[in-house]
Amino acid sequence: MSPVEPDPDDLLSIGEMSRRTGVAVSALRYYESLGLIVSVRTEGNQRRFARHMLRRVSLISVARNLGVSLESVQDVFDTVPLDRTPSHEDWQRASRAWKKQLEERRHRLERLEHELTGCIGCGCLSMKACPVLNPGDALASTGAGARRLEDYSDA
């Protein structure tokens, strides 16, 4: 066993983690409280993070920036071990799950962009007739779904 025994020297203080990831110390403690990252303690009760936690923190930070909730991040991280440096397979699996979410998100963005582009270029001068400018409206009167742009939101 023991794939990559963590080098005892390879432990980072919370301040170093913060400096290297750009994430505030308080945020790191918060993430730990949620179980998104873990640490060991020194004799004096200070946190020490394994080096591979840097990657976790970076991913959390990117995700947050893209509007992904910590809960979703949690879900993705659930497939990656916390206790040891994740194996190639561990990250592969997580990457795929992650990618799926990102892709779906991107598709929604693209479809919205497409609609807006269509609107800009469509030359449709009648506000009443344009299906993009009057989304739910036109559909509502048919008794059906009533929403158009809504289709881009989550199920």
Add this chain to the structure above:
Amino acid sequence: MSPVEPDPDDLLSIGEMSRRTGVAVSALRYYESLGLIVSVRTEGNQRRFARHMLRRVSLISVARNLGVSLESVQDVFDTVPLDRTPSHEDWQRASRAWKKQLEERRHRLERLEHELTGCIGCGCLSMKACPVLNPGDALASTGAGARRLEDYSDA
């Protein structure tokens, strides 16, 4: 002037707005309090929304779903008149501003996806060497920027 005088019959109650957009009544009231949408009042003080407010609400809802703040939505909406049905030019302008934001967001997503794809396919078996798996880390020791994935976050 008077491009499209709003038909008096074309006014929707808050409940109808809610049903047609899928946005909660309380949220609609909240949006109005922020000035994102406007209404007129009946004799009995009930809200009546012009039909073109449906589009606004739909856009707000999509934006929120993609993690865009109401403040950003506000900015985009600032170029679109509230009092009358927006002209083609009004929406064109707004659409472009909107699109710029969405595009930037999508680019960040694509770059992150690309990194992850690279990681899945790269065949790099050394956890220590892989620049994707050890982002800030490797760079930090060179004294430089320290972050890799962070580059995808906002400026």
Add this chain to the structure above:
DNA sequence: CTAATATCTAAAGTGAACTTGAGGTCAAGC
């Protein structure tokens, strides 16, 4: 050893985006 800096915990505070609740009004159907 001392001073300065970093870290610790626990609890409270913050801002965004809403929702819920209380108490009251309005409009439609029977």
Add this chain to the structure above:
DNA sequence: GCTTGACCTCAAGTTCACTTTAGATATTAG
């Protein structure tokens, strides 16, 4: 005319993602 359901206002409550504060302890530089 009465009940029911939609609507009103205003204030307070909620969740998420943190930050701030206070008071105590640890670590490091000189």
